[in-house]
Amino acid sequence: AMIETNHQEAEEAIHILQAVIETNHQEAEEAEHLV
Structure with a gap:
């Protein structure tokens, strides 16, 4: 058991x-767009 x-x-x-x-992957992709 x-x-x-x-x-x-x-x-x-x-x-x-x-x-x-x-979630981290999505945030990383969003951060790439900001660069």
Whole structure:
């Protein structure tokens, strides 16, 4: 059960990281347009 819980938490963390990466990517593209 503990391993399954850790697996779920890891997947949730990955989704959060992916969302942060996408946001950073969008901001980077916007910054390029400002240059």
